[in-house]
Structures are given as structure tokens and as C-alpha cells.
Amino acid sequence: MPGGNVGLEGSKMFGWRLLSSLVLWTLVIALVALRYTNGVFLRYTNGVFLLIAVVGIAAQREFYLSQRAAGRTVFLKTGLLAGALLFAATYMAVASPYGKFPITFTGEAVLILLVILGALTRRVFEAKIEGSTEAMALTLFGFFYVPYLLNYAIKILFCVSGGAGIPLLAFAVAITKLTDIGAYIAGTLFGRHKLSPLISPKKTWEGLVGGVLVALVASVGLVKWFPQALGSLAGIHAWILGLVLSGVSVIGDLGESVVKRDAHVKDSGSFIPGIGGALDLVDSLLFSLPVFYGYLVLTGRV
Numbered sequence: 001m002p003g004g005n006v007g008l009e010g011s012k013m014f015g016w017r018l019l020s021s022l023v024l025w026t027l028v029i030a031l032v033a034l035r036y037t038n039g040v041f042l043r044y045t046n047g048v049f050l051l052i053a054v055v056g057i058a059a060q061r062e063f064y065l066s067q068r069a070a071g072r073t074v075f076l077k078t079g080l081l082a083g084a085l086l087f088a089a090t091y092m093a094v095a096s097p098y099g100k101f102p103i104t105f106t107g108e109a110v111l112i113l114l115v116i117l118g119a120l121t122r123r124v125f126e127a128k129i130e131g132s133t134e135a136m137a138l139t140l141f142g143f144f145y146v147p148y149l150l151n152y153a154i155k156i157l158f159c160v161s162g163g164a165g166i167p168l169l170a171f172a173v174a175i176t177k178l179t180d181i182g183a184y185i186a187g188t189l190f191g192r193h194k195l196s197p198l199i200s201p202k203k204t205w206e207g208l209v210g211g212v213l214v215a216l217v218a219s220v221g222l223v224k225w226f227p228q229a230l231g232s233l234a235g236i237h238a239w240i241l242g243l244v245l246s247g248v249s250v251i252g253d254l255g256e257s258v259v260k261r262d263a264h265v266k267d268s269g270s271f272i273p274g275i276g277g278a279l280d281l282v283d284s285l286l287f288s289l290p291v292f293y294g295y296l297v298l299t300g301r302v
Contacts, residue, residue, distance in 0.1 A: 052153050053087040058278035060146040064139075066263040073135040074142065078118040083147035086111050090151055094158040108148075115143050145259075146279070149286040152293045159302050167229035168301075171222055172245060172292040176284050178218045179211040179246040180253065186210020200257040208250060215246030232301070241295065245288045252287035256280070 060083045064076045086108070119136040123129075156172065157165040187207025195203040219242030223230045233241060256279060260266065296302045 055278050056147045056150040062277045062279045063142045066265050070263040073131050075119045075139040079139045079142050082115045086147050090154050152289040175215050175245045176249040176288045179215045179249045182214025183207040183211030212246045216242040248287040248291050249284035252284040256283035
């Protein structure tokens, strides 16, 4: 039966996606743990930072290539260089073993200015006018959309007082990814009403509710199971974070769907089997991590 084949294929794809996600994020958390227990390898290479930066630059590159595939002009090298500089500058500010260098909003603004100046300079020497505004806008958007937002993962890791960045980042990632899984399962079992047919035909309101409920249960459960690491999030904080992080993660997921549909691509790339591209991997985190960092700032944890 065709329907059965589609369902089986969808189940296999979800299985690959779930397995790949679990393996990857387990690796991330393990690397972070080694970093903070003075693991010999990571003491000198800081693999956690490199992993985040590599995934971020790969995701940014996928965004630019999807725009090129749609026939648009982007300044790929300029944008990627700015993204790499942002990651490096943040590392030097908060985690460098050779001494920390201050980077503030002013420093980030300088990097943004460099993107614009680099794009303008290139256009001047190429003597091209048509499409210049679009190219500069897309290049700058790619910088903001991926490295600028993903950069908050590094800030959470290294800026939180008392070395509590490890469990807090793991908490935010877990809530975000469990929202995805809960939404998929609830949507598959109970989905009837389309959430946004034009943007993502397979997503349903029932799936959204299921994802939020799973996130709420997970948020409260994680805080209770790990009181030493996450005790500061107890009470109303756990409920609010579960609700807010799951909500913004869905927006992040839908946001990437808009980008892909506008560029007429199914997956952003093939970075990891079963997930797709690097951008598919981090899409929901691009919104949940900055929001979580904002919460940490407002509550005096940074």
C-alpha cells in the first residue's frame, strides 16, 4: 500500500534523525564535560568551541549556497570570514587560556560593519551595480541568522558564573530537541489540523501542543532529577522556560522552513545522515539559545 510505504519511510527517517541527534548532542555534552574536567586533549585544543564554530560556519555556508541555488548573489567568503571572526572574538573574550580580551556590543558592531564594508568594496572593484543591495542584505542576514545567534551557545558555556554553563546549555539543548521529538510523535499520532500549510505542510497544531507538553514535562523533570546542577531553575522558572523555549524553538524550525522553501530546497545540506544539513541541525537552537541567555542575564546568572 502506498500509504504504508510512506509511513514506513517516514518512520525510518525519524529513526535516523533521532539516532543522529542523540549521538551528536551526547558527544557535545561529553566534550564539554571533558573541557571542564581538564581533559588533556581539550585543555589545549578546546574542542567544544571548535565543534560549535565548525557547525556554525557549515550552517552559514549552507544558507549562502541555498541562496545561490535560487539564483541570488551573496558574498560567501566575506560572510563566512565575518562569522569565523565572531566565533574567534567571543572565544578570546570568554574562554581563551592565553588571556581574555574584551568584546562588547561595540565589538560585534564592528564585525557587522566589516561585513558591509567588505561587500561594498567587492562591488566597487567588480564594477557591478545590479543586485548589489540584495547581495549585501543576504550576506548580512546570513551572518545574523547563523553565527551571531549560535554564538550564544559559547556565551552560555563560558559566561555563566560558577562554571554552571555545562548543565545549563545541556538543559536548553534538551528542551529544544525534545520539543522537536514530541511534536513529531504527537503530530504523527494525532495530527489533523495544519499549523502552516504553505511553510511546512507536515506540521500540525496537535504536534505543536504535544511538543510543548513534552518540553514542560522535561523541563520540570530535569530540574528535579538534577537538583545540584539545575536547582536554580526550580519552581516557576522550570515551567516558564519549558513553555518559552519550546515556543521559540518551533518558530526557529518554521523560520528555516521559510528559508528552504523560498530557495526551493528540501534539506539545507547533507552534514549528518538522517538530519540533513548543519542548518537543519541547529535551526531551532538559533532562537532558543539567545532567549535562554537573555533569561540568564535577567536573573543575574551572567
